[in-house]
Amino acid sequence: MKIASNGQMKYCRWSSLTGKVTEDSEVIGDTHPLAFFQTVMSSERQAMLDGQPLDGCNDCYVMEKYGKVSGRQKQLLKTGITVKNFAKSCASSTFASEFEKSLLTGHTDLVPLDWQIDLGNHCNSACVMCAPASSSRLASEFHRIGFIDKLPVLNWTEDSSRVDLLIDILSKTSDLAYLHFIGGETLITPGFKKILRALMKHHFRHNITVGLTTNLTVWDPEINHMLCEFKQVNLGMSIDSMTRINDYVRYPSDIQSVTELMHQWIDLSRTQNWIPTIRTTPTALTASELLDIYKFASSAQVGIESCNFLDEPQVLRMSVLPSSIREHISSKLKHWIQQQELDQETVINNRDPSHVQQSILQDAVSYINYLDQCPDETHLLPAMIQYLKKLDQSRGNCVLDYLPEYEELFRSAGY
């Protein structure tokens, strides 16, 4: 179950914006999270049991189409279900009898064991592919340059009564397994410390895994100290390039300090037996950087978990690039893959340290598939240039300083 930045509760951390529940759903505190989970989610639960695909699962279906391990697959696996052996593994699931109980009405009397908690959009970055809902800094900029009419109010964790309600439920869930936090930038969002401090008062923290994603611009010893109190930490580190291109897309970061912090996090993770993972959000601007990211992940033996194939903003999708460029990037990835040993068996659980290398290679293969097969959207190239020009004007920046190899292409599209 997920709580979005605005406090709205969602049935899945991966559900896409087109999903029914994700468009407009009830806010924690206005509705009790258990009532949402047990009753409001009945329609989605029933639809799934009836074999109907949910709109909110679209992103995952697209990922699977290109051979990318989807959130759907990862979540199913936690109940013992695999897509490969769906019928038998579903019938064998630890939850099979619970599915049966939910058949008629979709209702369940279970409690959630795995939460994604979006803390709000408090962020010190304004990544070009981000959205106001996920970055306060980008929201301010978008508002200033006229991309949006009003600033979103998206920090439910500023309301202590709502946070207290969440903590109360978590503290009463005997088998609570996982809490994944994202921002904004998780580490500077006040709600993160607030929730961690509250959890520190409970002994059950030793039994749960905490996950978080950071933009590698923040190091907070107090938070690190608290994280050490949990059973395990899944650490997601956002980076899209090992070069200055990262500074452009993850504006206004500095690649030198970003990589230094990344190594600091990796060292801390090794010491604490945490699971560090590189979280990339590949776009048209960073597609050519993927190979270096994969090579780094492979040499550092750090897992990689790229987001779903970018949906929004449309203009930054890789499919906006001309096929000649996509083919060039794809062929470099293929050349690298050919030098590796790729298993035929798909690794779904990419958190297992013994699967790190295979999951990196798998992710690379999925991007090869995507680059080779995605629908051509080069008609969006002028719109991309207009978007980047506006941002560059606002930031005193120039994309061509970072991507000179695209000068001809970008000039031809109006830069």
Add this chain to the structure above:
Amino acid sequence: MKNFSDLLATDLHLDLVLIAEPVGRPDVEIWVNQQLIHQGQLSESITVLKQLPLLSEFLISVNLKNKVYSSQSETAVVLTKLSVDGFDIIPNFTHLAQYTNDHDFKKPTSYIGFNGEWRLEVTKPFYQWQHEITSQGWLFQPCRIMEIL
């Protein structure tokens, strides 16, 4: 199968394949659960194809008996294949079998050359067992009781 109701109405089972090959003419018993599949001298390769209930625990046991070490030093039975629904347990998970023999040989093997029993027990529904042995991570259990910890 279109939905969960169909799944409940479907009779699902596991397809077990076990291939045992003799070295010499070993005296062998092969059991699957309580069913004796083979008993006596094994003169040629035997392939066991068996359907097992999807959710049941199961036990595969191969016994080598009456080997006279002084005159039949190379006599053995070799398990060259053991798979369930196409998932190969031998060789990748041979270490999960217990091999109790008169030479106290403890190393994981599918080469049964000492008098004794080689047994593999799957003590939960196969797909849950497979999830665990292949390191698939969390396998959540239903949780409904709200307990004050």
